[in-house]
Amino acid sequence: MRTLFHMPLDPASRLIRIVLAEKGLPAQAIEKRPWDDEDGALASVNPALTIPVLMDEPPTGGELAICPTTVIIEYLEDAYPNESLMPSTSAARAETRRVTQWFMDKFDVEVTGNTVRERINRRLMRRGQPDYERLKIGADCLVWHLDYCAFLLEQRTWFAGERYTVADIAAAAQFSCLDYLDLVPWEKFPGVKEWYARMKSRPAMRPVLRDRLDGIPPPSHYDDPDF
Amino acid sequence: MRTLFHMPLDPASRLIRIVLAEKGLPAQAIEKRPWDDEDGALASVNPALTIPVLMDEPPTGGELAICPTTVIIEYLEDAYPNESLMPSTSAARAETRRVTQWFMDKFDVEVTGNTVRERINRRLMRRGQPDYERLKIGADCLVWHLDYCAFLLEQRTWFAGERYTVADIAAAAQFSCLDYLDLVPWEKFPGVKEWYARMKSRPAMRPVLRDRLDGIPPPSHYDDPDF
Numbered sequence: 001m002r003t004l005f006h007m008p009l010d011p012a013s014r015l016i017r018i019v020l021a022e023k024g025l026p027a028q029a030i031e032k033r034p035w036d037d038e039d040g041a042l043a044s045v046n047p048a049l050t051i052p053v054l055m056d057e058p059p060t061g062g063e064l065a066i067c068p069t070t071v072i073i074e075y076l077e078d079a080y081p082n083e084s085l086m087p088s089t090s091a092a093r094a095e096t097r098r099v100t101q102w103f104m105d106k107f108d109v110e111v112t113g114n115t116v117r118e119r120i121n122r123r124l125m126r127r128g129q130p131d132y133e134r135l136k137i138g139a140d141c142l143v144w145h146l147d148y149c150a151f152l153l154e155q156r157t158w159f160a161g162e163r164y165t166v167a168d169i170a171a172a173a174q175f176s177c178l179d180y181l182d183l184v185p186w187e188k189f190p191g192v193k194e195w196y197a198r199m200k201s202r203p204a205m206r207p208v209l210r211d212r213l214d215g216i217p218p219p220s221h222y223d224d225p226d227f
Numbered sequence: 228m229r230t231l232f233h234m235p236l237d238p239a240s241r242l243i244r245i246v247l248a249e250k251g252l253p254a255q256a257i258e259k260r261p262w263d264d265e266d267g268a269l270a271s272v273n274p275a276l277t278i279p280v281l282m283d284e285p286p287t288g289g290e291l292a293i294c295p296t297t298v299i300i301e302y303l304e305d306a307y308p309n310e311s312l313m314p315s316t317s318a319a320r321a322e323t324r325r326v327t328q329w330f331m332d333k334f335d336v337e338v339t340g341n342t343v344r345e346r347i348n349r350r351l352m353r354r355g356q357p358d359y360e361r362l363k364i365g366a367d368c369l370v371w372h373l374d375y376c377a378f379l380l381e382q383r384t385w386f387a388g389e390r391y392t393v394a395d396i397a398a399a400a401q402f403s404c405l406d407y408l409d410l411v412p413w414e415k416f417p418g419v420k421e422w423y424a425r426m427k428s429r430p431a432m433r434p435v436l437r438d439r440l441d442g443i444p445p446p447s448h449y450d451d452p453d454f
Contacts, residue, residue: 048333064318070297071324079317090306091291097298106275 002027003055005042008211009120009180011112012069012104013052015173019076019166021204023083027054035125069104073166085166096160099152099167103174107145114138116177120213142178146189153191172199176208182219186227193227201225229254230282232269235438236347236407238339239296239331240279242400246303246393248431250310254281262352296331300393312393323387326379326394330401334372341365343404347440369405373416380418399426403435409446413454420454427452 004020004027006013020027032042034049045065046053054066058079066075077086086093115138118130149171152159160167175196178184186193199205200223209223221227231247231254233240247254259269261276272292273280280294285306293302304313313320342365345357376398379386387394402423405411413420426432427450436450448454 048329058318060316060318062318064321066321067325068328071321071328074301074324075317075321078320089287090302091285091287091289093305094291094293094298094302097301098294101295101298102275 002057004029005032005045005051005053005055007031007033007051008208008213009116009177010051011108011116011170011173011177014176014208015069015104015166015170016052016054016072016076017208018169018173018204019073019085021207022085022169022202023076023080025076025080033124070101073100077166085164085169087161087163087165092161092163096165096167099160100165100170103167103170107174110141111138111145112174112177114141115183116181119181120216139183142183143185143188146185146192149192150189153195158195168195168199172196172205173208175199176205179222180211180213180218181216182222197225197227200227229284231256232259232272232278232280232282234258234260234278235435235440236343236404237278238335238343238397238400238404241403241435242296242331242393242397243279243281243299243303244435245396245400245431246300246312248434249312249396249429250303250307252303252307260351297328300327304393312391312396314388314390314392319388319390323392323394326387327392327397330394330397334401337368338365338372339401339404341368342410343408346408347443366410369410370412373412373419376419377416380422385422395422395426399423399432400435402426403432406449407438407440407445408443409449424452424454427454 002025004013004016006017006029008031017029030041032051034042034051037043037049042049042051042053045055046067048067050068052067052069052072054072054075056064056066056075056079058064066072077084086096114134118134118138122128122130149159156162158164158168159171175184186196200209212218229252231240231243233244233256235258244256259278261269261278264270264276269276269278269280272282273294275294277295279296279299280292281299281302283291283293283302283306285291293299304311313323341361345361345365349355349357376386383389385391385395386398402411413423427436439445
């Protein structure tokens with residue numbers, strides 16, 4: 001069966017889970033912390049020990065290990081073109097890929113790395129208290145990047161243009177992790193909040209909005225589209 | 228006219244220059260140091276101030292600024308599918324993208340960042356002597372990663388399989404920068420050397436093999452396919 005090695009509060013894993021759901025591709029989700037691979041299950045399919053990894057059983061037969069995230073996105077679009085998450089012109093596809101990459105690289109490193117991973121992964125690794133300097137940098141970067149998000153959404157219905165694309169999924173994957181820890185100042189960014197309400201109402205978002213971490217409950221608005 | 232903002236010893240820029248040459252797409256190459264953009268020419272097309280940036284004039288009209296590198300690669304394959312640098316099955320395309328990404332991310336950061344950029348960019352920025360600790364780390368990583376390259380090329384004719392692809396170009400873009408500074412222990416890795424000799428004999432490689440930096444001549448074997 002199609003299998004995804006993932007972590008619940010990892011934006012890259014969420015991105016792929018949402019893409020799979022949008023495309024109607026069922027997958028067994030196996031939680032895997034890359035730093036805790038004693039059974040070697042992750043190393044055997046991805047020696048680089050990163051998640052997510054998609055184990056696919058394509059219609060042509062066999063089993064394929066696909067990673068890292070960008071490659072999984074392109075592969076799913078390529079192998080399962082139905083319910084396409086890319087626009088139809090090469091210029092619009094370039095913009096979709098640019099915004100997707102911006103969320104996966106710049107936003108992820110500067111905001112999510114300094115906040116969500118600093119708090120959650122440290123706790124999971126039992127590596128003591130978070131570094132408050134990093135949490136502060138992450139919160140500052142979040143406000144700068146929300147400004148850019150608001151700027152894009154003033155000009156467009158969706159993050160890469162007039163069509164819902166994988167760029168919106170990349171954005172929602174990040175925001176949903178931040179929102180689980182109640183870190184997003186939604187009220188200051190009504191355009192971004194309105195976009196995220198639309199995202200939360202999509203059935204494909206339901207599985208990630210159902211995630212719960214032991215001992216860390218999300219805020220009450222977390223899975224409510226009318227927040 | 229199609230324009231590429233680039234730097235001569237920047238692997239990502241070289242990757243795009245070689246792809247353009249393989250596809251027979253002429254482009255005016257404008258050298259641009261991201262840290263020295265007083266005229267604002269780079270900021271006006273890419274506020275993120277990274278290179279390369281491709282300014283394309285697609286057949287459909289208008290002018291497009293395309294970046295970052297992964298997006299340029301996908302765009303060129305998408306908009307100009309002739310002389311395709313991708314294999315024909317989605318599984319083989321996934322492997323091509325995985326190897327390409329490995330050279331652009333892991334190899335680039337660990338090897339080229341610690342060696343070529345540490346030496347060349349510091350000099351260009353007049354920021355003093357290179358950090359010898361970093362040069363040493365880069366040289367060590369190069370040997371580990373050459374082992375992985377040799378392992379791949381024992382099983383395959385080209386880096387992503389039996390076909391020449393953009394993964395070979397991503398690899399050659401890195402190795403050609405390292406080789407300009409004579410950093411590659413070719414004799415210890417005959418399989419990789421044999422692959423690089425094949426790469427150097429391709430006409431699309433000629434422009435990057437003609438690059439010369441003021442005051443830093445390359446070794447005599449740099450542009451010789453029979454090295």
